[in-house]
Amino acid sequence: MKTLVLLTLVCTAAVFAADPPVLIQNATILTITNGTVKGSILLENDKIAAIGERVAAPAGAAVIDGSGKYVMPGIIDCHSHIMVDGGINEASVSVASMAGIPDVLNPEAIAIYRALAGGVTTVNVLHGSADAIGGRTVVMKTRWGKSAEEMKFAGALPGLKFALGENPKRRGNPAGGVPPGVVELRYPATRMGVEDVIRQAFSEAKAYRANWEEWNAKAARGELAIPPARDWKLEALVEVLEGKRLVHVHCYRQDEILMMLRVAEEAGFKVRTLQHALEGYKVAGEIARSGAGISTFADWWAYKMEAQDAIPYNAALLTRKGVLVSLNSDDPELMRHLDKEAAKAMKYGGLSEAEALSLITINPARQLMIDGRVGSLEVGKDADVLLYDGHPLSNFSKVLKVWIDGHQYFDRDQDIADRPKQEAERKELLRKLGGEPRRPAIEGGTERQTP
Amino acid sequence: MRWLLILALPAFWLAAADSDAGDSFLLRGGTIHTLSGAPIDNGSVLVRNGKIIGAGKDIAAPKGIKVIEIKGLQVYPGMIDAATEIGLAEVDGVRETLDIREIGRFNPQLVALTAVNPSSEHIPVTRANGITTAATLPQGELISGQVSLIHLDGWTTDEMAVSRTAALHLRIPSIQVSTRPVQPEEGAAPPPAAAPTTFAAAKQNFDKQITELNEFFDSARRYREAKNAKAAGFRPDLKLEAMIPVLEGKEPVLVTAIREREIRDAIAFADKQKIKMILCQAPEAYKVIKEIQQRDIPVILGPTLELPLNEDDPYDRAYTTPAELQKAGIKFAIGTFSGTASLSSRNLPYQAAQAVAFGLPHEEALKAITRNAAEIWGVGDRMGTIEEGKWADLVITDGDPLETKTQIRQLFIKGKAVDLDNKQKQLYEKYLNRP
Numbered sequence: 010m011k012t013l014v015l016l017t018l019v020c021t022a023a024v025f026a027a028d029p030p031v032l033i034q035n036a037t038i039l040t041i042t043n044g045t046v047k048g049s050i051l052l053e054n055d056k057i058a059a060i061g062e063r064v065a066a067p068a069g070a071a072v073i074d075g076s077g078k079y080v081m082p083g084i085i086d087c088h089s090h091i092m093v094d095g096g097i098n099e100a101s102v103s104v105a106s107m108a109g110i111p112d113v114l115n116p117e118a119i120a121i122y123r124a125l126a127g128g129v130t131t132v133n134v135l136h137g138s139a140d141a142i143g144g145r146t147v148v149m150k151t152r153w154g155k156s157a158e159e160m161k162f163a164g165a166l167p168g169l170k171f172a173l174g175e176n177p178k179r180r181g182n183p184a185g186g187v188p189p190g191v192v193e194l195r196y197p198a199t200r201m202g203v204e205d206v207i208r209q210a211f212s213e214a215k216a217y218r219a220n221w222e223e224w225n226a227k228a229a230r231g232e233l234a235i236p237p238a239r240d241w242k243l244e245a246l247v248e249v250l251e252g253k254r255l256v257h258v259h260c261y262r263q264d265e266i267l268m269m270l271r272v273a274e275e276a277g278f279k280v281r282t283l284q285h286a287l288e289g290y291k292v293a294g295e296i297a298r299s300g301a302g303i304s305t306f307a308d309w310w311a312y313k314m315e316a317q318d319a320i321p322y323n324a325a326l327l328t329r330k331g332v333l334v335s336l337n338s339d340d341p342e343l344m345r346h347l348d349k350e351a352a353k354a355m356k357y358g359g360l361s362e363a364e365a366l367s368l369i370t371i372n373p374a375r376q377l378m379i380d381g382r383v384g385s386l387e388v389g390k391d392a393d394v395l396l397y398d399g400h401p402l403s404n405f406s407k408v409l410k411v412w413i414d415g416h417q418y419f420d421r422d423q424d425i426a427d428r429p430k431q432e433a434e435r436k437e438l439l440r441k442l443g444g445e446p447r448r449p450a451i452e453g454g455t456e457r458q459t460p
Numbered sequence: 461m462r463w464l465l466i467l468a469l470p471a472f473w474l475a476a477a478d479s480d481a482g483d484s485f486l487l488r489g490g491t492i493h494t495l496s497g498a499p500i501d502n503g504s505v506l507v508r509n510g511k512i513i514g515a516g517k518d519i520a521a522p523k524g525i526k527v528i529e530i531k532g533l534q535v536y537p538g539m540i541d542a543a544t545e546i547g548l549a550e551v552d553g554v555r556e557t558l559d560i561r562e563i564g565r566f567n568p569q570l571v572a573l574t575a576v577n578p579s580s581e582h583i584p585v586t587r588a589n590g591i592t593t594a595a596t597l598p599q600g601e602l603i604s605g606q607v608s609l610i611h612l613d614g615w616t617t618d619e620m621a622v623s624r625t626a627a628l629h630l631r632i633p634s635i636q637v638s639t640r641p642v643q644p645e646e647g648a649a650p651p652p653a654a655a656p657t658t659f660a661a662a663k664q665n666f667d668k669q670i671t672e673l674n675e676f677f678d679s680a681r682r683y684r685e686a687k688n689a690k691a692a693g694f695r696p697d698l699k700l701e702a703m704i705p706v707l708e709g710k711e712p713v714l715v716t717a718i719r720e721r722e723i724r725d726a727i728a729f730a731d732k733q734k735i736k737m738i739l740c741q742a743p744e745a746y747k748v749i750k751e752i753q754q755r756d757i758p759v760i761l762g763p764t765l766e767l768p769l770n771e772d773d774p775y776d777r778a779y780t781t782p783a784e785l786q787k788a789g790i791k792f793a794i795g796t797f798s799g800t801a802s803l804s805s806r807n808l809p810y811q812a813a814q815a816v817a818f819g820l821p822h823e824e825a826l827k828a829i830t831r832n833a834a835e836i837w838g839v840g841d842r843m844g845t846i847e848e849g850k851w852a853d854l855v856i857t858d859g860d861p862l863e864t865k866t867q868i869r870q871l872f873i874k875g876k877a878v879d880l881d882n883k884q885k886q887l888y889e890k891y892l893n894r895p
Contacts, residue, residue, distance in 0.1 A: 119771045126775045175553070185555065290891050308804060310884075311582065313553030322888040329892075342767045345775075349765075349810060352864035358888070404813030404863055405822075428774060435772060459553065 027054050028416045032066045033396065036075025041082055041363065041370050042385040050080055052392035055414040060386060073396070073410075081366065081401050082386050083130025083393035083413065084347050085373035087304040088257070088284050088337035090135060091120035091344065092149070092157070098137035099144055100180065103196060103206045106169055106245035108144035110136050114157035120341040121160075125151040125419045127345030128401075128408045130393040131162060131383055133337075133373070135284075138172035138259040138460070139180070141197065141206040145245055146170055146257060148377055150393070153418050165379050168281070169245055172259040173269060174315050177203050204268050211276035214246035255281040255378070257304075259460075261315035263291040270299045282376050284337070285460060287319035293330035302333040302376040306343075307350035308357070312459050324368055325358020335373035339460045352402040362402055483510040483852070483875030486521045490530035490856070494846040495537055495823070495831050505535060507852040510875030515846045530856055533869060536826070537846050538592025538853030539861070540833035541805045542760045543714075543740065543795025546586065546594045547576030547610065560599050566676055568702035570605030572596045573624050576617050582798075582805070584882035587612040589806040590855040590868045592878075593622060595760075595795065595837060597629050597714070602673060604629045606702070607714055609837050611853075613873040626837050627714040627738060628706050632726045633669035634719065637662045670725070677733050681707055709736055712838070714760070716740040719769070720747040727751050738836055741797070743769050746781050749788045758836040759785060759792040761828075764814040776818055782828065783819035793833035813862035825862060851875070 030053040038046040038060060048062035051070070066072050090097045094115040099105040114134070124132065130151055136144035148165035181198030197203050220237040227234040248254035256273070260266050260283050273280050280301040283289060287310065289296055289303045296303065303323075310319035320326075327334045336351055338344035351365040360368075374384025382391050392415035399406030411419035485507050492503035492515050506513040506522070521527050550557035559575035576596060586594070592612055598605035606625040614620035637659050680703035686694050687704075705711035713735045717726040723742055730737040739745060741762040745752060752759065761782060768777035785792045794812055798805035812825040820828075834844025843853050852875035859866035871878045 123767070123775045184553070290888070291894075293891070294894075308807070310804075311551055314551055317551060318887060320884040320887050322884070322892075326888065326892055342765065346765060346814075349814075349864065355865045356867065402865070404810055405817050407817045424775070431772075 028052075030054075030058070030067045030070040031073065031392075031412065031415065031417070032064060032070045033073045033075045033078075033080055033394075034064075036078050036080045036396070037400075038386060039079060039081040039363075039366060039401070040386040041366055042387060044363075049075075050386065050394065052394060052412055052415040055392055055416075057386060057388055057390050057392050057394070059388060075396065077398075078409070079397040079400055079406070080386070081395050081397070082370045082384060082390075083395055083411065084128045084369045085131040085133075085335070085377070085384060086124070086129050086338050086344055086347060086369075087133045087282060087335045087373040087376055088135055088339045089124075089132045089341075089344060090137065090339070091124060091132065091341050092116065092118040092160075093134060094118075096137070097135075098139035100137070100139035101195075103140050103177065104142040104210045104242060105136070105140045105144050106142050106210075106243075107241040108136065109147075110134055110144055111147040111161070111167070114147075114149070114160070116155060116157040116160055120344075121151050122153045122419075123341065124344045125153050125411055126408060126421075126424070128348060128395045128397075128411060129344055130395075130411065130413050131374075131377075131379070133168070133257070133377055135168070135257060136170040138170070138176040141172060141177045141203045142210055142246075143170035143172055145254075148379065150413050151418065152413055152416075162379065164382070165377060166253065166255050167248075168255040168257050169249055170257050170259065171207065171269070173203055173265040174200065174259075174261045175313055176259065177206075200265055200268070203265070204272060207269075207272050208276070210243075210246060211250070211272075211278075214243045214250060215276075217243040218247045218250065249278050250276070252279070257282045257284050259284045261285055261287050261313075262318075263288040266292055267295060270295065270301065274299075281378075282335075285339075287316055287323060289332070290320060290323045290326040291318075293327050293332060296327070297331040302335065302372070303327050304335045304337045304373065304376060306339075306460075307336055307353040309460070321353055321357035324354040325360045328354075328360060328364060328368075329358070333372055333375055334368055335376055336368045337373070348401045348406075349404055352404070355402070365402060484508045485526040485528055485875075486519065487528050487530050487535060487854070487856070488519075488521070490533045490535050492846060493534060493536045493826070495827060496845040496847050503535075505846060505852075505854065507854075507872070507875045510852055512846060512848055512850050512852050514848050528870075530869075532858075534857045534859065534861075535846065536590070536855045536857065536861055537830045537844055538855055538871070538873065539590050539808055539829045540793070540837070540844065541586075541591050541594040541796055541798070541808045541829070542793035542833040542836065543762075544594045544596050544798045544805050545599070546582050546596050546612070546798065546805055547578070547580050548572060548596055548598070550577065550580055550582070562598065562600060562605065565600070565602040565672075566699060567598070567600060567605045568603050568628055568706070569698040570598055571608060571624055572598050572606060573608035573610065573617050573621055576608065576610060576620065578614060578617055578620060581883050583612050584879070585884055586798075586805045587871060587873075587878060588868065588880045588882050588885070589809070590857065590861050590871065591805055591808055592853040592855070592871065592873050593833075593843060594805060595626060595833075597797075599629070600631065602631060602633065602669065603676070604631065609839065611873050613876065613878050622839060622842070623837065625702075625705065625711060627712045628703075629714045629716070629740075630673075631716040632722050632729065633666050633673070634722050635659070635662045635666045670729070673729070674732070677703070677707070677735075680704070684708075706735060709734075712736040712738050714738045714740045717742055718744065720744040723748045724751070727755065727757070730757075731755075740795075743778060743781065745790075746784045749784065749790070752785075752790055753788050757790075758832075759790060760795050760833075760836060761785070761792050762795060762797055764794065764811045779814055779818035782812075782815035782825070786820055786824050791832055791836065792828060793836050794828045809862045810864060816862065822862070 034049045049064035051059040051064045094113045099108040132149045135146045146168035148162040149160045152160045180195035282302045282304045286303045308321035324334050347369045351369050354360045354365045371384035374380040394412045396410040409421045487505040492500040504519040505515045548559045607627045609623040609626040610620040680700045683700040715726045717723040739759040766778040796805045812829050816825045831844040834840045854872040856870040
């Protein structure tokens, strides 16, 4: 019994004890918000404790020689579907705000580790784009090895996914006509219908809120009244109206972007990010004035009709016109090289190195309103830190180590060193099972879809 | 008189070409990356009538030739995307714009070039990043058709054509036991569930396909014999006719094989049918190094920036394959297999660069997208390096083309200066100036 108690204590200590301090010396430190520092960075008690030309190593600190190496903040992906268990779309209805991504997360999805190895430390995990108003979204950190609950970014506001254009109208207007066996088409079939679905939903949400306010007032006065029925679909929309839930809108064409901004203004909420927004550059001024941010691809195009006018200059042009821009992946493969994607905004449109790196760090942090915690290397912020063997914007560089909250979650040397052991373990398991598994033709970890 | 006029014309063109036509010039004062030897600092490239006359340090400008000063700039051979769907696909989501897959499993008579759209927006967008040539592939179940090699410039497909029938494309059958449902497009109704396949049924189906494939090759052989023997009752057959260059070893077969077992099946098939094979995509080629090496089989790898095939593969599985092949002395090129959202042909140099980050020597990465691709596609005498006698397919840059921030300054295809403008640049300029 005593042993058990002791063991429990030791285990608890192991889980909750802060990691020993880490001091990286002689490195080129790209702070993002305060220029470049040649020197040291200290990670202590989950936070960045010091940055400077010289930082003394505290007792017990692990000292890493960063000579010739680069340090930057962890990458933030403002649009991903990794670790969503099963489908990402509650595609049966056009307003699916009762459904939630936070409840269907698989912490063992290999895509998490792969993203981590590409430097991604924070992820905005979204519902899909099949519904005009989709499900609830959640911000996660890629704390590989932890439970889904432990990966959640505590304190980050939740979100709601909206979708405009081809995807939400596909169930009402399928490509190539109505396939045999489809008994019922789903409204909407046009962009006009998409607008109507959103306006209608907020009209209902306001009436619902008024009903509750009325009941609350009665209750406060001590009057006896039957409370309105809880409607989880409308609850999420009320949270949007009250600014407690961020709105992320999947969109492509300029007309639907402006439609969304008009509807939001009419309903009385703010669009936090326009996702994809490949034609955002056509209405940069309007977007800048609305205060919405843009989270886009560096250079994807031509995969669907509404992506035909996409240009790789989108991020740079919008940045120049005063819009807060981030680059996202929406894809478990692209997610692994967002750093290389950022370099494209230098090639196409001439952003500076600092501006390019901001697209994958501080800008998405601001869009998700977590910039007080992550997105740059500043004393007091979360110790979400990457170590590279060269400049992160060079195609010849790669991530060597990743820390989240000061804890090392990825180490390339360790990953390579562990391979023989894992291969032996795999062989042993297979021997017990009686042979090689019959692999499916393609096994990707996370399903890939057209955005 | 009329004859005289016709004879006189070409002479006139030649004379004009030397003086003012675009395809004769001297590039002077840049760093020349010939890829046939060490880079030449402060070097020149002399081009006449679209062909390279020479590259070196001290090339005097012939009288009357146009001199282009390129001080501080770099010159590379035009990049070659060894596998794409360029010209065959415009918008992935709009089937009317797709000419990639024909019906039927034996289509050697189909030629990709036939369906290449010279007005495709992908062509100017791709070449703006220094890609001058692409192999474009029909896709399908077994034999999908003839791969065409095209220059990314030309008024018509004939002008674009480098090689109409560069290879026959064959996808080796696989034992498909997958029962995992395919995710529908976002918002689309789910497709009817595929019948779950037992391994035995899948194996039976595979055996049947291999047998059919061998029978097809055998019947093509009998056809050829009958044709050569001028046998009585011989009737032409376009499908079998298209197989003759393959059977005679004059044309290679591009064999798409994904998993190790498929690669081994492909090798066994090539051995049996005695065909000249180029392995295609082959993400698990690293498991079959010895056999590929022994037979000296060239490989056109798929994108380096790709997810591992298996969940328990190392995270960098696709990143290190090029370096592993290079160490084993296997000749390989890289194809983007573009035609979908993420796989843009214009990003070909970055696919090569990713392999450099994970161990491939820099020069070998450049060769994988120039010289090796040309040699594998049988046009090494015409392109791939900056050497005398080759077409002047040249890229002038302000830096290393494998680095994203590098800008392409000028591009020549067969000595002709190619416009770097494209739809995307035009939209950018238009909307940058929107009041």
